Amino acid sequence: MLVIQDLYKQFGSLVAVNEFNLRVETGETVVLMGPSGCGKSTAIRTINRLIEPDRGSIMLNDSNIIAMEPDELRQARKRIGFVFQHFNLIGRLSALENVMLGLVMSGVERKNAESRAADSLCKVGLDNHLDHKPDQLSGGQQQRVGIARALAYEPELMLWDEPTASLDPILVREVLVVMEELARFRSSTMIVVTHELPFALRVADRIVLMDHGRIVEEGKPSQVFVSPISDIGKRYKELIEYQMNTSAQSLSGKP
Ligand SMILES: Nc1ncnc2c1ncn2[C@@H]1O[C@H](COP(=O)(O)OP(=O)(O)O)[C@@H](O)[C@H]1O
Ligand SMILES: [Mg+2]
Structure with missing residues (x-):
């Protein structure tokens, strides 16, 4: 189990991650979404200390990654896979x-x-x-x-930071298929940063939405994308509805 408490990171005067609290159960797949620049990469990179947070604790199965000495951190990193x-x-x-x-x-x-x-x-x-x-x-x-x-x-924990973002659209699918299979059939806990809505809808046990460095909403896809409470959640809902409507219209040949 992964428990992140009160994570905070500032770059100069810019607060990238603020009051970030997240608990991820063993085997759970969490999809982390939010607008570009909202702090997703910073948050996920602090988990194996590719970025050192200013404060906060990150407990992976009862050991605090933030408090680890270099040797211990090297060992812990072997239990954490990162896909960039x-x-x-x-x-x-x-x-x-x-x-x-x-x-x-x-x-x-x-x-x-x-x-x-x-x-x-x-x-x-x-x-x-x-x-x-x-x-x-x-x-x-x-x-x-x-x-x-x-x-x-x-790894017991896999972190994915937009693994399909730099791929040609036609090649995205083969990577998503592999990711989905891993999420479904392996016991690894996963945190996936992605903008791929269909993947999030199909695979996430939980969606976590960020805005301006903070978590603004979390829940099952059927909750967050159907009855969102945050502005960001509402925008994702509109985007899903738009994509579904335009696909349906194009298929039926209507304008
Ligand atoms: N090394 C850095 N130095 C200064 N600012 C940074 C650095 N890394 C990220 N930032 C800033 O922190 C904010 C969050 O960035 P990031 O975590 O990369 O967002 P996301 O992954 O959601 O797009 C952005 O405003 C970004 O410009
Ligand atoms: Mg990023």
Whole structure:
């Protein structure tokens, strides 16, 4: 279980995250949404201290990540997978080697790292692409390597920061399919920052909406997107209705 309390982060005079409190149950999938610049990345990056918050506590199964010394933090980070918008694969390494690299660097014996890397590439549907270099893979496949890299640690917590945002629209689906499968069939707890509404509607156990650094609303998709109480929630509801209406009209050939 992950419990974030009173998280606060300021950049200069700009308050990026404020009074952020969130509790995520083991195995739960939380989708974090909100307008660009509202503090989603800052909030999610403080969880493994890629960004150091100014104050707050982050308890992952009873240990406070914020209070950890560097050695302890390194150990804790192995339990937390992070998938970024930009996948930052190493161009001269194959998919398999890209996934192995972190494992080997963290002390996993080479043979073992290789089999774990092959397993996780298999889980994202890339078992036939182990030897491909990044430039021989599509953007969607590269991001799936990024996902496999996080999965290789069998993390108890997976953090996703707009994993489909830099992909060609036509490649987004294959990544969402993998994400959905992981959310449904793995026991990892997940926090997913995404603007993909259909994914949020289908997969989220809970939607958390942020605005100006704060959580302004949370609940099941059927609650937040149907009877929202926040301005942001109302805007998402309008967007969903608009998208459903325009799709229905185009399909029926009406203007
Ligand atoms: N390293 C930084 N230095 C200064 N300002 C930052 C930094 N990172 C983020 N910010 C600012 O903090 C606010 C929240 O940013 P971010 O967490 O990236 O939002 P989101 O992910 O929701 O788009 C924005 O106004 C952004 O410009
Ligand atoms: Mg962001």
